[in-house]
Amino acid sequence: MAVPLSQMYTVTKYVLTQKLKGVQRYPLVLMLEPLFRCNLACAGCGKIQYPDHVLDRRLTPEQCWAAAEECGAPIVSIPGGEPLIHPDMATIVKGLVARKRYVYLCTNAILLERKLDEYEPSKYLTFSVHMDGLRDEHDLAVCRDGVYDIAVRAIKVALKRGHRVTTNTTLFDDANPERVRAFFDEMMALGVEGMMISPGYSYQKAPDQQHFLKRERTRELFSRILSRPKRSWQFNQSPLFLDFLMGRRDYQCTPWGNPTYNVFGWQKPCYLLQEGYAKTFKELMDTTPWDRYGSSKNEKCADCMVHCGYEASAVEDTFGTLSGFSRTVKLTLLPTSR
Amino acid sequence: MTDTKNHTGTVQPSLQGRRFTARSRQELIEAVDLAFDYRGDVTVELRTGEVLSGYLFNRDVHGAWLEIFPANQDEIRRLSYDEVVAIAFTGEDTASGKSWEQWVAKKESERRQEAARIAAEARARGHL
Numbered sequence: 001m002a003v004p005l006s007q008m009y010t011v012t013k014y015v016l017t018q019k020l021k022g023v024q025r026y027p028l029v030l031m032l033e034p035l036f037r038c039n040l041a042c043a044g045c046g047k048i049q050y051p052d053h054v055l056d057r058r059l060t061p062e063q064c065w066a067a068a069e070e071c072g073a074p075i076v077s078i079p080g081g082e083p084l085i086h087p088d089m090a091t092i093v094k095g096l097v098a099r100k101r102y103v104y105l106c107t108n109a110i111l112l113e114r115k116l117d118e119y120e121p122s123k124y125l126t127f128s129v130h131m132d133g134l135r136d137e138h139d140l141a142v143c144r145d146g147v148y149d150i151a152v153r154a155i156k157v158a159l160k161r162g163h164r165v166t167t168n169t170t171l172f173d174d175a176n177p178e179r180v181r182a183f184f185d186e187m188m189a190l191g192v193e194g195m196m197i198s199p200g201y202s203y204q205k206a207p208d209q210q211h212f213l214k215r216e217r218t219r220e221l222f223s224r225i226l227s228r229p230k231r232s233w234q235f236n237q238s239p240l241f242l243d244f245l246m247g248r249r250d251y252q253c254t255p256w257g258n259p260t261y262n263v264f265g266w267q268k269p270c271y272l273l274q275e276g277y278a279k280t281f282k283e284l285m286d287t288t289p290w291d292r293y294g295s296s297k298n299e300k301c302a303d304c305m306v307h308c309g310y311e312a313s314a315v316e317d318t319f320g321t322l323s324g325f326s327r328t329v330k331l332t333l334l335p336t337s338r
Numbered sequence: 339m340t341d342t343k344n345h346t347g348t349v350q351p352s353l354q355g356r357r358f359t360a361r362s363r364q365e366l367i368e369a370v371d372l373a374f375d376y377r378g379d380v381t382v383e384l385r386t387g388e389v390l391s392g393y394l395f396n397r398d399v400h401g402a403w404l405e406i407f408p409a410n411q412d413e414i415r416r417l418s419y420d421e422v423v424a425i426a427f428t429g430e431d432t433a434s435g436k437s438w439e440q441w442v443a444k445k446e447s448e449r450r451q452e453a454a455r456i457a458a459e460a461r462a463r464g465h466l
Contacts, residue, residue: 041436049432049433050393053379054393082465110466276398276399277396
């Protein structure tokens with residue numbers, strides 16, 4: 001089982017509590033970006049193109065903890081930028097763990113081995129290592145030779161020290177399904193707890209027909225990758241989200257599911273689109289015109305099938321419908337029955 | 339997490355070097371929106387004669403206020419649209435030329451040079 005029972009229990013309890021309270025829109029994962037500075041410059045990455053004085057800004061530990069408390073989500077994902085560049089990252093993580101948040105520290109792992117002494121293994125802390133494929137694909141994706149080998153070595157060391165380690169992988173329509181399947185084999189052979197996959201997000205504005213074809217291509221790609229799953233593969237994400245990627249379930253986006261907080265404030269409306277910033281989480285929830293976003297409602301959302309919009313939809317399906325619940329149970333207990 | 343990889347196949351012309359003087363409220367709103375989308379510093383000229391350079395990261399979509407991280411100050415500056423006379427795109431457009439297609443289209447030697455430059459910069463900051 002890719003996600004530990006205690007984490008499943010926490011998320012289940014949280015979602016059911018929100019439902020009992022009648023909360024219509026609730027966050028599931030806080031996307032906490034304490035800095036935008038990175039030690040890689042992956043071609044086309046849309047997250048780090050800022051002037052130096054913006055890249056040099058950092059959220060303080062206190063700001064990070066306040067955001068986690070204000071938001072209340074049981075899971076905190078820390079992307080960036082490269083979080084391990086932040087001089088106070090270990091303090092930030094320690095404070096989040098003390099607040100019993102399940103933290104996914106997303107890293108390219110270049111600095112992981114060097115920084116590992118600063119982190120105590122905990123069921124609340126997972127190093128989510130960015131791996132975009134086998135050596136050739138990954139090093140091409142991050143625009144630097146040797147990064148795949150560094151990351152693999154760091155994963156091994158982190159696992160040896162008792163840390164939870166997962167991988168996170170972004171796939172585009174040029175991915176080779178057989179190579180991706182071989183990559184899954186290799187990651188699981190390393191001993192990672194599970195893998196997270198998502199299609200990439202394209203900003204390109206294009207006519208609706210092209211959008212439709214693009215979504216179809218995404219579904220076709222993920223169907224080819226995820227059909228006939230191997231027994232060894234574990235995914236650290238909702239099985240219904242994987243169904244969605246394969247075109248077996250259809251969802252509307254849940255943009256408030258993964259609210260984003262960074263040096264600019266609370267990002268409207270989601271992790272990918274930047275249409276403005278709110279000073280508080282409440283202001284984000286109260287003033288964002290949520291009905292304007294989603295694949296059928298907004299040109300910028302038309303192609304998007306990214307986890308930060310649809311994983312929360314999948315979780316909502318699990319707890320909101322009998323078919324979703326039974327399918328989740330089935331795929332959790334029998335992942336190869338897909 | 340690099341899930342915002344921009345696979346756009348077209349190269350948008352950069353606004354770097356352009357300057358907009360608004361002749362109407364609508365033009366001002368449009369200029370601020372362009373500056374909001376711009377991945378570089380802008381220079382805002384105010385009615386008081388003050389000139390403010392920084393990153394315009396937020397604005398009221400109804401045209402009431404805009405917010406800037408000044409290049410040389412820690413504190414955010416919030417300005418009223420009414421204070422703004424002109425906006426110039428003075429800073430480097432940091433997103434220009436950064437698409438995946440443009441990376442792939444480069445010669446192998448150019449890619450290696452660029453990767454080495456980026457690595458050297460990261461190393462100089464102690465990030466490698």
